Amino acid sequence: MINKFLANNKQETLDIVRDLCKIPAPSFLEDKRAEYCKKYFESFGAKNVYIDSAKNVIFPLNCENSNNITVFAAHTDTVFPDIESYPEYREDEENIYCPGVGDDTVCVAMVLMTAKYYLENNIVPKDGVLFVCNSCEEGLGDLKGARTLMNDFKDRVKFFITLDATIGGIITGAVGSHRYNVQVKTEGGHSFSKFGNKNAITELSKIVTEIYDIEVPKKDGATTTYNVGTIQGGTSVNTIAQDAEMLCEYRSDDKECLAFMENKFNEIFKKANDGGLDITVTRVGNRPCKGDVDKVGEQKIVDAYRQTIKEITNEEIKIKTASTDANIPLSLGIPSADIGVYVGGGAHTREEWVNKDSIIVGVHAAIEFLQKLTK
Numbered sequence: 001m002i003n004k005f006l007a008n009n010k011q012e013t014l015d016i017v018r019d020l021c022k023i024p025a026p027s028f029l030e031d032k033r034a035e036y037c038k039k040y041f042e043s044f045g046a047k048n049v050y051i052d053s054a055k056n057v058i059f060p061l062n063c064e065n066s067n068n069i070t071v072f073a074a075h076t077d078t079v080f081p082d083i084e085s086y087p088e089y090r091e092d093e094e095n096i097y098c099p100g101v102g103d104d105t106v107c108v109a110m111v112l113m114t115a116k117y118y119l120e121n122n123i124v125p126k127d128g129v130l131f132v133c134n135s136c137e138e139g140l141g142d143l144k145g146a147r148t149l150m151n152d153f154k155d156r157v158k159f160f161i162t163l164d165a166t167i168g169g170i171i172t173g174a175v176g177s178h179r180y181n182v183q184v185k186t187e188g189g190h191s192f193s194k195f196g197n198k199n200a201i202t203e204l205s206k207i208v209t210e211i212y213d214i215e216v217p218k219k220d221g222a223t224t225t226y227n228v229g230t231i232q233g234g235t236s237v238n239t240i241a242q243d244a245e246m247l248c249e250y251r252s253d254d255k256e257c258l259a260f261m262e263n264k265f266n267e268i269f270k271k272a273n274d275g276g277l278d279i280t281v282t283r284v285g286n287r288p289c290k291g292d293v294d295k296v297g298e299q300k301i302v303d304a305y306r307q308t309i310k311e312i313t314n315e316e317i318k319i320k321t322a323s324t325d326a327n328i329p330l331s332l333g334i335p336s337a338d339i340g341v342y343v344g345g346g347a348h349t350r351e352e353w354v355n356k357d358s359i360i361v362g363v364h365a366a367i368e369f370l371q372k373l374t375k
C-alpha cells in the first residue's frame with residue numbers, strides 16, 4: 001500500500017517543494033507559506049485545519065478526546081530575509097538548489113504527504129496526531145511557533161517530533177541559548193576638540209573583551225560556547241562615537257552550564273552599568289535546555305527511528321544534540337526529537353541543496369516512523 005502511494009505521489013511531492021521554494025518565508029513572515037500548506041491539507045480532505053496566532057498551520061487528526069497526542073511538525077520559516085523570490089533557484093538531474101530547500105522546506109512537504117497518506121488509507125491514529133507546519137524556528141523567531149503549540153496543547157502532548165535534519169541523524173538533546181542586543185550610549189563629541197570624552201565603541205569593546213575572557217564551564221558530556229556575532233556604531237572618522245551596539249549569545253546543552261553563563265554575562269553588564277555607563281541590554285533570544293525527560297518515551301522515539309532507517313536505508317543512526325523546535329517540549333520534560341529525513345547540504349547558505357530522489361525516501365521514512373511511534 002505504501003509503495004503505491006509513494007509511486008503515485010513522487011512527482012506531486014517534488015512539485016510541493018518547488019512551489020514552497022518559490023515562496024520566501026523569513027521568520028514572522030510565513031503567511032503565504034502557511035496559506036499554501038492549509039490549502040494543500042484541505043485538497044486531500046483534511047478537516048478542521050486552522051492557522052493559529054503564531055502562524056502555525058495545524059491539522060488535528062483524531063485529537064478531540066486524546067491526552068496522548070503526537071505532534072508531527074516541520075517549520076515553514078527560513079533564515080533568509082528576502083521577501084522576493086530566490087534568484088538562486090535551479091535544478092539539475094540530481095538536485096534542487098535553493099536557499100532553505102533542505103532547512104526546512106522539504107520537511108514541510110513530508111509532513112503534508114504523511115497526513116495525506118493517513119487520510120487516503122483511512123488510518124486513524126489511536127491517540128491522535130497533530131500535523132503541523134510551524135512558524136519561527138530560526139534565529140530571532142526564537143521558537144515562537146513551537147512555544148505557542150506547547151502553550152495551547154500543554155499536558156496533552158505525549159510525543160513531539162520535528163522533521164529538520166539530514167537522514168540518519170536524530171537529535172534528542174537540546175542546545176539552549178540566550179541572546180542579547182547590547183546598546184551603549186556616550187556623550188561623544190568632536191574627535192579633536194573633545195578628545196578624551198568617552199567613546200561608545202571603546203566602551204562596548206571593553207565588554208566584548210570581558211566576554212572573551214570568560215572561561216566556559218567544563219562539565220563531562222556538556223559543551224558550552226559564546227559568541228559576539230555583530231557589532232556596529234559610530235558616526236564618522238572624526239567623531240567620538242556616541243553609540244554602539246552588538247548581538248551576542250552563549251549556548252550550552254546543559255542547564256547548569258547555561259545558568260553559569262547567564263551569571264557571568266549579567267556580572268559583566270552590571271559592572272558596566274555600575275561604572276556609570278549608559279548601557280541597555282535586551283534579551284532577544286531564549287531557548288531552553290532539556291529538562292527531565294521520561295527515558296522510556298525517549299527510547300521509544302529512538303527505537304522507532306532506528307528501525308525505520310534500518311529498514312529503508314540499511315544504515316545505522318547517529319544521535320546528536322542541536323537547537324531545534326524540540327527544545328521547547330524537551331524543556332518541559334516531554335519525549336521529543338528532531339529526526340533526519342533528506343539527503344542534502346549547505347543549510348543556512350545560499351548554495352543549499354537537496355537530492356531529489358531522497359525526498360520520496362524521506363516521505364517513506366516519515367510515514368513508517370510515525371506509524372511505529374504511535375502504534
Ligand SMILES: [Zn+2]
Nearest residue numbers: 103104137164
Ligand atoms: Zn530548521
